[in-house]
Amino acid sequence: MKILVCMKQVPQKDAPLKLNESGTWIREDVSYEVNEPDAYALEEALRQKEKHGGEVVVITAGPARAQQVLREALAKGADRAIHLEDAGFVGLDAFNTARAFAAAIKDQPFDLIFTGLQSDDYGFAQTGVILAELLGWPHATIIMQIEKKDSGIRVKRELEAGFFQYVDMPIPAVLTIQSGINKLRYATLIGIKQAKNKPMKKVTLAEAQSALAPNLQQIRRLYIPEKTKKTELLQGGAAEVAKKLVEKLRDEARVI
């Protein structure tokens, strides 16, 4: 199976984020990492390839720093990479990101496209589904298992409140992958070495431009949310805080 994995670089989970001067985006001088569900999507693609043969291609959109995500993916076993390289890609809405990906893979036949179920930065949870519609392919979201069948695939969708569902569907198809679908692997030293010789195709913003339309969503202002609940912060040394907290739990919350 030929599988494309859409990946994204996002700020590290516990990186302290600051607003830029215009209050429309974060300051970019933070540490980045791969969007967590995308790492699971890559792992699943590698496992499918190990079972059924084929090729795993990874794609991302973002400035030069985003190449790190692709390098890691190649080191883990992906065969080649496509980098839509420009800081301008970061500001695209989900519709345009999907358009840019669709244009970049035009005329390349894939059996499956995986995305993580959502990103840690925008959190749209839309790009994969939009990409499927643009390509005219069926899709399934929040996938926890994939099994190849003679006539397509059988996937396990996660539903809410602990429910699951099996869905049979034809390929080609787009699947959005849930974290925890598998156990992630580490890149090996030999993998890191081999990655250096694997193909990395660059696509510029100018080359993608003809596929894009004006963003239909525009962030007017980014800000720290106002607190809706009054939190009483307990301060002091650990022993003192522990004592205060137990008093609160006994006298105010009445749970001790």
Added chain:
Amino acid sequence: MADTILVVVEQREGKLNRVSFETIAGAQAIAAETGWTLEAAVVGSGVGEIAKEVAGKKLAKVYEVESAKLEPYTPDGFVAALKQFVGQRQPRLVLMPHTYQVRDFAPQLATALGRTLVSDCIGVRKDGDGLLFTRQMFQGKFAADVALGGDPPYFATFQTGAFRADKAEAGASAAPVETVNVEIADGVIRTHPEAPFKEAKQAVDLTQADIIVAVGRGIKEQKNIDLAKQLADALGGELAASRPICDSGWLPMDRQIGSSGQTVAPKLYLALGISGAIQHIVGMKGSRTIVAVNKDAEAPIFEVADFGVVGNLFDIVPPLIEEVKKAKA
């Protein structure tokens, strides 16, 4: 034609998802602000009872969008039905709850109509001639005001808990219900779902626990889980976790709190090293007292906490266990 807001309520296996009333409450607020007409639609097969239930709310009209092919739910079926219905009705704004089902079909629907969907919103207000949507970004660390371009209809989904279901106003009399039959051609539906099921019988029912001690990424290693367990034992409570802990296999999946796990409302919820991504918050924010221990003062968990401790949980928890034991002795 007057501007219309359409709420698409959610039904699953013929049952109304109560989160739909939150969407109606939010839609009523924006209808009051704009003066736009508010209508609702329920999509499915034989969902007349649900339409009637929804019609009890203050709405101008409720549509039952009907086809035998809409049961069971498939994204292709729902998109085909709503594409026809929304295309005919031309509402200005289409609102839905941000559920797993809506996430599955709504981006496809908006794309099929060449429109935009602003997902997971926590608010909406009038801004000149347009609307301004508020949504969380960066896992709840920031909020963004988002303006939409292009032509209506504009699609938006509301985060669970963004509005209160009990604030959905009832109508003076039941809203009229109209059945709209939609045609879905053979071959449109490409996926074939089976009936939903639960994995295994849940060994632990966290919804019955009065006290829950929950751990997140901040616990760092599997062996440290025992520290949280000792605190739970001292308090006489149950141990739970956020999703990443269960994904890593450090605790079984049946101890997961959040949108994909259990929803709980204990007397005390003590969150250790949990940042408070919205997927976790929706599962525990109804707790009577929430205590958060986290080293990051900006962590969204403090948004919902009654008592907060900014610090290293490995410093705080050992003396806390001792103090709890003392208080109980």
